[in-house]
Structure formats: structure tokens, C-alpha cells
Amino acid sequence: MSKEKIKISEALYDIMPSDYQDLVKSATYGKEDRGWKDIGNNKELIEQHSLCAGCPESMAFRYILASLPNPEDTVMVGSTGCTSLVFPMVAVHNIHSLFGNQNAIASGLKRALSVRFPDRTKDVVVLAGDGATVDIGLDMTLQAWFRQEKFTTICFDNELYANTGGQESGLMQKGFVAKMAPVGKLFDKVRLPEIARESGCHYVVNCTVSKPSLVEKVIRNAVHIAREIGPTYLQLYTPCILEIGKNSMEGLQEMRDSEKPTERFAYKEYVSEPAKQLLAELAAKDKERKAAAKQLAGKA
Amino acid sequence: MADIHSVIGTKNKKGQTYTDTWKLMNEAPRTPSFYTGSEVIKEAVRRASCDVMIAYPITPQSEAAALIGELFAEGYIGDYFRGESEFAVMSQCAGAAFGGARVFTTTAGPGTMRAMENFPMWSGARLPIQMIVTCRGINSPLSIQPDTLEIAYLLNTGMLVWHAETAQDFFDWILKGYMVSEEPDVHLPLALCCDGFFVTHTKDVVNLTPADMCLPPYDPYRSPVPCMDMECPPVRMMRDPFVMKSNYISYATHASWQQEVWAAVERSRKHSIKWLNGLIDVENADAEIMLLASGTAVSQSREAIRLLEDEGVRCGLVKVKTLRPWPEEEIREATKNAKHIFVPEFNVTGWLAKELKATIPNHERVHAGPRVAGGMTMPPEIIVNEIKTTLGLKKSFVMAGRGS
Numbered sequence: 219m220s221k222e223k224i225k226i227s228e229a230l231y232d233i234m235p236s237d238y239q240d241l242v243k244s245a246t247y248g249k250e251d252r253g254w255k256d257i258g259n260n261k262e263l264i265e266q267h268s269l270c271a272g273c274p275e276s277m278a279f280r281y282i283l284a285s286l287p288n289p290e291d292t293v294m295v296g297s298t299g300c301t302s303l304v305f306p307m308v309a310v311h312n313i314h315s316l317f318g319n320q321n322a323i324a325s326g327l328k329r330a331l332s333v334r335f336p337d338r339t340k341d342v343v344v345l346a347g348d349g350a351t352v353d354i355g356l357d358m359t360l361q362a363w364f365r366q367e368k369f370t371t372i373c374f375d376n377e378l379y380a381n382t383g384g385q386e387s388g389l390m391q392k393g394f395v396a397k398m399a400p401v402g403k404l405f406d407k408v409r410l411p412e413i414a415r416e417s418g419c420h421y422v423v424n425c426t427v428s429k430p431s432l433v434e435k436v437i438r439n440a441v442h443i444a445r446e447i448g449p450t451y452l453q454l455y456t457p458c459i460l461e462i463g464k465n466s467m468e469g470l471q472e473m474r475d476s477e478k479p480t481e482r483f484a485y486k487e488y489v490s491e492p493a494k495q496l497l498a499e500l501a502a503k504d505k506e507r508k509a510a511a512k513q514l515a516g517k518a
Numbered sequence: 519m520a521d522i523h524s525v526i527g528t529k530n531k532k533g534q535t536y537t538d539t540w541k542l543m544n545e546a547p548r549t550p551s552f553y554t555g556s557e558v559i560k561e562a563v564r565r566a567s568c569d570v571m572i573a574y575p576i577t578p579q580s581e582a583a584a585l586i587g588e589l590f591a592e593g594y595i596g597d598y599f600r601g602e603s604e605f606a607v608m609s610q611c612a613g614a615a616f617g618g619a620r621v622f623t624t625t626a627g628p629g630t631m632r633a634m635e636n637f638p639m640w641s642g643a644r645l646p647i648q649m650i651v652t653c654r655g656i657n658s659p660l661s662i663q664p665d666t667l668e669i670a671y672l673l674n675t676g677m678l679v680w681h682a683e684t685a686q687d688f689f690d691w692i693l694k695g696y697m698v699s700e701e702p703d704v705h706l707p708l709a710l711c712c713d714g715f716f717v718t719h720t721k722d723v724v725n726l727t728p729a730d731m732c733l734p735p736y737d738p739y740r741s742p743v744p745c746m747d748m749e750c751p752p753v754r755m756m757r758d759p760f761v762m763k764s765n766y767i768s769y770a771t772h773a774s775w776q777q778e779v780w781a782a783v784e785r786s787r788k789h790s791i792k793w794l795n796g797l798i799d800v801e802n803a804d805a806e807i808m809l810l811a812s813g814t815a816v817s818q819s820r821e822a823i824r825l826l827e828d829e830g831v832r833c834g835l836v837k838v839k840t841l842r843p844w845p846e847e848e849i850r851e852a853t854k855n856a857k858h859i860f861v862p863e864f865n866v867t868g869w870l871a872k873e874l875k876a877t878i879p880n881h882e883r884v885h886a887g888p889r890v891a892g893g894m895t896m897p898p899e900i901i902v903n904e905i906k907t908t909l910g911l912k913k914s915f916v917m918a919g920r921g922s
Binding site for chain 2: 219223241290291292293295308309310311316319323324325326327328331332333334335340357358361365
């Protein structure tokens with residue numbers, strides 16, 4: 219979408235909602251170097267949300283949206299869960315359809331956009347919880363990877379069905395006592411990052427969202443690789459503090475505790491060979507671009 | 519996307535000429551061809567300017583779905599692939615339609631049921647996807663035989679539901695269907711049903727429009743809700759869930775949207791009347807005995823009427839073309855003189871007779887039968903005998919038309 223399309227007619231400017239005025243005045247659309255540091259200075263793609271106070275998912279949402287390399291031409295696909303409460307407040311097109319079918323929706327969407335805009339970059343990003351990604355939607359998650367669909371899948375892993383009140387999910391830790399797991403969960407946390415790698419994903423990361431710069435890096439990598447090469451997968455720990463018995467201020471510490479080297483969200487990254495090559499090329503181009511900009515600034 | 523009218527007369531990448539649909543369907547020369555129903559589906563899609571087709575194997579639609587794959591290989595369709603299940607396929611169709619593509623798919627029986635959650639989502643999201651339903655039995659024990667039970671489930675999804683009698687209906691209605699379902703005041707999915715095998719696997723003479731003429735492309739920006747391609751500014755209320763935590767506003771918003779979907783079904787009426795030349799066809803409207811049917815039961819009814827006329831019994835016929843919108847007024851008018859109305863159906867529950875009973879005054883006139891189920895054929899003599907038994911006429915056991 220051209221940024222021109224969101225320009226408000228001068229005659230109508232004062233009667234437009236402030237959301238639109240702000241989007242035109244200080245949106246991050248069209249800025250190549252946008253990132254999490256713009257939060258607070260530039261108009262964000264999300265301002266308010268209806269999640270619980272201190273919810274790590276709300277932090278993740280902000281970092282992700284601030285890091286999308288091409289938000290003016292990105293469509294996001296969500297699924298049933300707490301994410302579907304936030305998506306109506308996000309300033310990119312987003313689709314909520316059913317529970318678990320997000321990767322199927324994204325497959326059709328990406329292909330339609332490729333047919334309709336063969337010479338343009340249109341990114342598709344899936345963002346859903348662990349229930350949608352790993353349980354009810356696992357078939358469609360995997361099949362999209364097998365088919366090498368060119369979009370990024372992000373799983374907000376909070377290790378349970380949070381939106382419905384804390385029931386057992388496939389990504390829950392073994393032994394955790396939850397609703398519908400009255401004697402503790404009987405099987406191990408599903409190893410989806412490994413499965414993603416084996417299923418054909420070219421970039422797989424398992425981490426928490428405690429560090430915004432890290433989230434920014436993996437989002438940009440995932441979207442660029444999906445655009446050029448094939449499917450990518452990010453599994454981000456966004457604990458539901460409500461359901462694991464933490465206070466509003468304890469979400470960040472919970473993530474820090476879980477990302478220690480021996481813990482289940484210690485940073486893990488897999489990059490396929492073609493993806494490594496692409497990232498190197500992108501880094502070289504970026505360096506060149508920044509050097510040129512610096513030189514230009516020097517001359518001025 | 520250029521305005522639809524500005525592309526009329528220009529050629530697509532396959533060299534087909536985008537043609538005004540009214541002229542294509544009503545004025546273009548027709549060539550008689552001897553094809554199976556599945557082949558006719560392929561020929562209609564060849565002319566439909568489809569962007570995306572998604573396939574999955576299930577009898578009896580598999581052949582049509584595979585033939586459309588050949589069209590993709592020939593370059594007539596933007597994209598084509600096999601989904602992993604019917605639920606996934608219908609979700610993939612939704613994604614493609616959300617992205618502004620003209621979408622086509624086919625399904626049958628248990629597959630339709632597996633995908634069922636998608637259909638109210640399609641209509642709620644106002645996605646004008648066209649889905650061919652080649653009916654077959656749905657219940658256990660497993661069967662692949664034709665049966666029309668899945669139509670009953672589709673009636674309340676908010677989709678348009680049409681029931682084709684012949685392969686000729688199929689050819690014309692696939693193309694006309696897009697014209698109705700893509701109207702901005704409709705913009706709903708269409709389930710175009712036929713009786714599996716009876717239509718899909720038998721050959722018939724079908725008059726085809728020229729293969730080098732095709733429908734104008736779909737313009738997603740005529741949609742009443744935003745197309746999800748980031749070509750228009752994002753707005754806070756799109757096709758997303760109304761915040762569904764309990765409050766009166768969210769209930770009211772959702773309720774009004776449901777009403778809007780069904781209002782759109784009603785608004786399709788005028789377009790369907792224009793394109794299909796009425797929602798029903800009537801023969802012998804003044805007869806005291808009427809048959810009312812949809813699908814191939816219409817053909818069987820026609821033959822039964824001929825047999826009855828040979829014996830001096832006059833009988834009329836109502837062919838119901840659209841089940842949604844339901845032709846309420848038309849059926850009331852067509853049956854106002856009837857003392858007895860028989861409803862032959864290819865399913866065990868008799869959903870069409872129930873619809874009829876809820877529509878007309880004095881519904882004790884409705885005889886819900888004859889019915890066959892499990893994929894059995896319905897010889898016209900069964901219809902004749904049902905009428906004769908009910909009316910106390912002398913039964914004939916001659917199997918006319920079979921050389922007896």
C-alpha cells in the first residue's frame with residue numbers, strides 16, 4: 219500500500235479520528251530502519267489493547283509490530299485466543315477466521331496476493347497461540363511447511379489454553395497440574411521447533427520476548443527469509459501470568475528465569491543454508507546502504 | 519485493478535476475451551458438446567476467470583477437481599493446489615478470497631460435513647467463493663452413492679444454495695453464480711449443488727459458449743467489507759471478532775451482522791431472478807396435482823408426468839432452482855390451485871418437503887414423497903405409483919420406457 223493512500227484530504231483533516239491523523243503524521247510506514255526503538259516516538263501499529271495488565275503477550279505484540287519490515291504491505295492472520303482480542307486494534311489488515319486454521323488461511327491468502335500482485339512484496343505473518351498452532355491446528359501448521367508456503371508462523375507459547383481459563387495444551391510442561399490435567403500433564407512438551415526444522419522451515423527460533431532487540435532481529439530475519447525462500451517459525455514464550463499465578467509485575471522475570479541455558483526457552487536458532495546465504499546478502503546490502511547514507515550526510 | 523467495464527473486449531494472458539457476462543450467456547454462439555458433468559465443470563471454470571482453485575480428493579467430485587488441475591497446467595487459473603483435508607481446503611479458499619481472489623472449489627458428502635465450520639465463516643466474512651457440491655451419502659456405514667442430505671445442512675449457513683438439475687444447468691449456473699454472488703449488495707458464497715454421479719458421471723449434450731470468451735475478472739474492491747490486501751487503509755473494525763466478552767453492545771453488533779448476512783441472501787433474489795430467469799420453473803400451473811422437486815428429481819418428475827398423461831392424469835411441475843434464497847412467493851403462487859403436492863426427493867429426511875410445508879397454506883396438501891435414499895435411483899414409476907396410491911387410482915406396474 220502506498221503511503222499516499224492514507225493521506226487525509228486537508229478539507230477533512232480536522233474531522234478524522236485522531237488515529238488516522240497520527241498514522242499520517244507519524245506512522246512508521248515506509249521507514250526501512252523501523253524497529254522497537256520507535257515505540258513511544260512514532261505512531262505504533264498498536265496503541266491500546268484489551269489484555270490483562272502486565273501481559274507479556276502485549277509486549278510481544280508491540281515488539282513484533284514495531285519490527286515488521288514492511289507493515290504497509292503486511293497482512294497478519296490470527297486465530298481464536300487472546301490474540302484475537304488485540305487484532306482489531308492493530309493497524310495492519312488482519313484476519314481472524316476459525317480456531318486452528320490460521321496456516322491454511324495464510325496459505326490461500328499468500329497465494330492470492332502472489333497471483334494478484336506478482337511484482338510486489340506482500341508479506342503474510344501468522345500469529346496464534348499454542349493451542350491453535352500445536353493442538354487443533356497442527357495438521358495445517360505442518361502441511362503449510364511441507365508445501366513450503368512463503369510466510370512466517372509465530373506461536374505465542376504460553377504453555378496452556380489461556381483464553382479459556384488455563385487448560386492443558388500440547389506445549390504445556392510434563393507434570394504441570396492444570397484444568398483438564400487434574401493429575402498433572404502426562405506427556406512431554408511437544409518439540410515443535412525441532413519438528414518445524416524437520417518439516418522444512420528455513421528459520422526456526424525458540425526464545426522469550428524479554429529482549430526487544432532480539433525479538434526485532436528474529437522477526438526481521440523470519441519475514442525476509444519467508445519472503446524469499448520458504449516457511450519460517452518462531453516460538454515465543456509469552457507466559458499467561460494469570461494462569462501460572464504471577465502478579466502483573468512478574469511477567470518479565472518469569473521469562474528471564476525460563477531463558478536460562480538449562481531452561482526450556484534457552485535461545486535456540488536454526489538457519490538453513492539458503493537462509494544463511496540470504497541473511498549474509500541482506501546484511502551486506504544493509505551495510506552498503508548505511509555507508510552510502512553516511513557519505514551523503516557527510517557531503518550535506 | 520482496472521474497472522471491470524474497462525477490461526471488456528481486452529484479452530487475458532491465455533488470449534481469451536473478457537466478455538460482458540450478459541452477452542456471453544445470452545448472445546454468444548453455443549456449441550453442442552457431449553460431456554460428463556465433471557467435464558462440464560471444467561469447461562465452465564475455463565471460462566470463469568478464476569484466480570485460485572483448491573482441490574481435495576473425495577468421490578464423486580475428484581474427477582472435476584483433477585480436471586481443473588489440468589486447466590491450471592494450461593495456464594487458465596492463477597494458482598491451484600491440493601489441500602490436506604476438506605476443513606483445510608475451505609480455510610485456504612477463505613484465505614484466498616480474503617486476499618481478493620475469485621475462488622473455486624468442489625466437495626462432496628462427508629467432506630462437505632468435515633468442512634462445515636467454514637461455511638458460516640465464509641458468509642459471515644462475505645466471501646463470494648463458489649463451491650460445487652456433488653452430493654453423496656454422509657452417514658455411516660460408508661457409502662459413495664448419491665444422496666442429497668448435505669444440502670439440508672447447508673441451508674442455514676448463510677450461503678446461497680442452488681440445486682442444478684442437469685449438466686447444462688451446471689455450465690450456465692457456475693458462470694452466472696459468480697455474477698450473483700459477487701454483487702456488492704450480496705457478496706456471499708454460493709454452494710452450487712448437484713446429485714453426484716447422476717450429473718457428474720453421466721454424459722449429456724451441453725451447449726457451451728466459445729472457449730475463447732471468459733468472464734470479466736473479479737473486482738475485490740466492490741466488496742462491502744475491506745479486501746485484506748493492504749491496498750486500503752486498515753480500519754479498527756474489519757472482519758475481526760467483535761470483542762466477545764459479555765456486553766450488550768457486542769451482542770447487538772453481532773446480531774445485526776447476522777441479520778445483515780441473511781438480508782444479503784434476500785437481496786440476491788433479484789439478481790438470481792434476472793440471471794436464472796426466475797427462481798423456479800413451472801409447468802401446468804393450473805393442474806390440481808403438482809410435483810415439486812429440485813435437482814435430478816425434477817427430471818424423474820418430468821418423466822412421471824409424461825407417464826401419467828398417457829393414462830389421462832394431468833399433473834404439473836415446480837422445479838426449484840434456488841434453495842437459498844428460498845422462492846417462497848413463487849411457490850405459493852405456483853401451487854395455489856394444487857389440491858395435492860408431491861415432493862420426490864433423493865434423501866431419507868425429506869428436507870425439501872419440510873421447507874415446502876413451512877411455506878404454503880393448507881400444508882396437508884403436501885405429500886412428502888416418494889423418497890429414495892442411500893444412492894438408489896428413483897424410477898419415474900415410483901413417483902407415478904405414489905401419486906396413484908395416495909389418490910386411490912388404479913396402480914400400473916408397467917415399467918414404461920424399459921422396453922416392457
